[in-house]
Amino acid sequence: MVRTPSCDKNGLKKGTWTPEEDKKLVDYVTTYGCWNWRQLPKHAGLARCGKSCRLRWINYLRPNVRRGNFSQEEDELILDLHQSLGNRWSTIAKHLPGRTDNEIKNHWHSSLKNRSTNFKLKPAVGTNLKTGSGKEDKSTNGEFNIDSLLDSATHTILESTPILTSPLPSSSIISSLSHSDCSGINFKSFVVEDDACSTQLIGENSCDFWTQPFLQDFEGSVNCSADDFMNPLRELGILYPPCPIDDEESFWFYGLHMAQTDELQL
């Protein structure tokens, strides 16, 4: 589980992340975003490679990461998706909100692989994922229809829990942030805009699913303020990092990134 800390030939630290390192990374990403993973550790005061920071953020520190045991529903969905997609863990992960590809991959190898040999796709499940009925969802030629399954699978998870999402950031922002691994957090909104976290119930907009598990942490209150997110972090002493920009080149890239973010929000 935990690797012995060591340094590589460039003096960059490897192995287990310490709480201090976690705090630095969370500090930085929540405030400035991940505008460049390679530059990030330098500005965040971390002796890590960008890759390591990215992985740590995605798999562990990102606010919407769901931890804990996999439900039966999730297991069946993973088995379903793996049967059709193979080892495309990131694609599978997209249909399990809050779960990371790494976590699913580990879970597969540790728990599900043995089950998969006996797993028969539709007959084993016994019900149509989307409708919950016993009807089989067949394509016209009787073969498996991946689009149908993905659609159904997404509905299965999304319909199983009340879904909260934020009107801000927009789907385009989410898309942009997801693409750069800032999934689930609009750092500017959380830092600057008090009403950025107000939520609403939505239907089937899977574009927003990265935000859902995170916001579900606030379930019970349909509306939440940025403080709902900020206060726990403040208690940990997070969110007040020093200004990261100390050289002209990085300042330019950072400025460009922020300008692009502004453009997306307009």
Add this chain to the structure above:
DNA sequence: AAATGAGGCAACCGCTGTTCC
């Protein structure tokens, strides 16, 4: 109580895809 082996999982490695110049 100590030794051992299996399972679980965080993290690393290296390859591939994408974007930019």
Add this chain to the structure above:
DNA sequence: AGGAACAGCGGTTGCCTCATT
């Protein structure tokens, strides 16, 4: 067009925990 830089992905490793002997 092609090379460099970067991000993303999947395979693999290595250490810890816990059950078993």
